[in-house]
Amino acid sequence: xxxISGVTAGYGRTRVLHDVTVRIPDGEAVSIMGxxxxxxxxxxxxxxxxLPVMSGKVLIDGEDVTKMPPSKRVKRGLGYVPQGQQCxxxxxxxxxxxxxxxRQSEIDEVFDLFPVLKELLARRAGLLSGGQRQQLAIARTLxxxxxxxxxxxxxxxxxxxxxxxxxxxxxxxxxxGDMSVLLVEQHVGFxxxxxxxxxxLQSGRITMTGQGGAEAIxxxxxxxxx
Ligand SMILES: Nc1ncnc2c1ncn2[C@@H]1O[C@H](COP(=O)(O)OP(=O)(O)OP(=O)(O)O)[C@@H](O)[C@H]1O
Numbered sequence: 001x002x003x004i005s006g007v008t009a010g011y012g013r014t015r016v017l018h019d020v021t022v023r024i025p026d027g028e029a030v031s032i033m034g035x036x037x038x039x040x041x042x043x044x045x046x047x048x049x050x051l052p053v054m055s056g057k058v059l060i061d062g063e064d065v066t067k068m069p070p071s072k073r074v075k076r077g078l079g080y081v082p083q084g085q086q087c088x089x090x091x092x093x094x095x096x097x098x099x100x101x102x103r104q105s106e107i108d109e110v111f112d113l114f115p116v117l118k119e120l121l122a123r124r125a126g127l128l129s130g131g132q133r134q135q136l137a138i139a140r141t142l143x144x145x146x147x148x149x150x151x152x153x154x155x156x157x158x159x160x161x162x163x164x165x166x167x168x169x170x171x172x173x174x175x176x177g178d179m180s181v182l183l184v185e186q187h188v189g190f191x192x193x194x195x196x197x198x199x200x201l202q203s204g205r206i207t208m209t210g211q212g213g214a215e216a217i218x219x220x221x222x223x224x225x226x
Contacts, residue, residue, distance in 0.1 A: 044150055113139065
């Protein structure tokens, strides 16, 4: 379980998050939805240890990791896929995967989740489409075998068929029961379809929370005024 508890955080003297509490139970997927600038990435930076808190705590499996650096949180099971489909553009798809994989069998396992990557092994990552690069970025993080997968706007700027693929992967991963997912998104339909619990973040405050399912789409959109 990842818990962000009563966190206030920001940059310099500016507070961006105000007393934010979010819980990601084991084996579940949780989404945080909000507009541009709501503080979603800031919340993930706090969760992963890239940004210190001003007050509040971050706990992994009950252990207080608030002062723990990102590298140690990775060892506790956090896997972070930052915004922007980040890969090594001059390296091929296979080389990007080999940087993280210990053996070929692990790479074969990620092909089960992202079959398209198998056809793109020799292509340089910089020449993949945005959606293909996003799949590669997620696959690479999965190779670190995280207990908690943290995704920052994975659907940003990618085509609808790949959005559907990523949705299926999140559902598959949590169904297996050995991984939880923290997803930050603006795409309300995608977020609600692929997660169990949801939170709406507006101007750094949680203004709505509930249990997922596509039936919540209208009320979340209304709360977000979109
Ligand atoms: N490094 C930084 N220094 C100062 N202010 C920052 C920094 N990063 C973000 N901010 C500010 O913090 C606020 C929240 O930004 P954040 O990136 O967390 O929002 P977001 O919800 O992830 O937005 P987006 O959907 O556009 O990525 C914004 O007002 C932003 O300008």
